[in-house]
Amino acid sequence: MKALSQGWYVFDPKTTNILYRLLGVWKQDEENPNELIAISGLCYWLTPPTWNTISDNQWQAAVYIGYILAICVITSHTSVHEGEKEHSPESVADDLLGPTYLTLAGKHEDSDKALRKEVCRLVSAATILGALAMGIICVICDIFEITGGGQSMLLAMESVHDTYDAWYNEQYELRKSRIENSLWETQSRD
């Protein structure tokens, strides 16, 4: 959307079409002459604020922060509850209670119901709080002008961490299977 608006503005800088002006009016940046900054329109309200621009217009910063936090919470909530049914709290509780015969430890009246209640409570809290934490990191990155801006930094770190986790788990599984195989060999020899 942003690219579309920028492209149209470069194509015809004096457009009077109300739709394109609502979408965004752009001007050339002084510091990097290769980039465009939005002056007004929807894209202006969605540009990340920095220390310098936060004193000009506090409302823009507030709108941007609200938008990022809202988007994080909404996407997190939909991906857990309405998306793939693997992570929703009901299916997690069913997984635990059903095939694996696990239930909550400690003294409870009905362990199954207690486990289900605990899982639902924790997963709801985890989705919202986790999303808020990610949103806050994103906004802080934007305000302190960390290289790359909030969203790209967030996504990059998340992909790096996911790749590292996958690699580590794979090594762990390999090591475990190697140990098990060697034990099996020693047992069969004896």
Add this chain to the structure above:
Amino acid sequence: MQSGLLNIQGGNTYVNLLVAFQLFCAAILVYYLQQVLTCYGVCCSFFSLSIVLSPCKKIFWESLSPVTLDMGRGPEFRGSILCFSHLTMSSGIAHAVQECLFRATQPNLMALISTVIMVMAFTYLKGLRVDIPVTSKEQLGVRGSFTIKLLYSSHGPFLAQVLFCFRQLHLT
């Protein structure tokens, strides 16, 4: 990797063709990088590698760029680490520290330090988790734990909206 908006008003076609060819070669290089990483056992997709590329490139260039800029005080490096070492050798460490930490016009060391701090904060957040103690109904006395992480949900939809709303073009 450089993305360029083709300068419609004045550029000639050879420059535009070169930019397109550069983007094509960049994509090929990223593909080869992904294949090499797969050989070493790191399974990352091409898409996630392309996403990681943009901030990595920015960090690399803003800290180590040898492009010099002359603003009346003699040539200064645009990269912050190079500028720091250059100023340390030429005019002493106090001036170098004060200059390089708070430079307004060019990338400064503060951005690098904040990036490191932010990476550490993210790693800390990723380790926050809650354990639910569970026992087995079949076997007595077996106790395990089921973890629920703070960053519980995946961020595919967030990525989708970022790509939709926040991609920028750059003028050549």
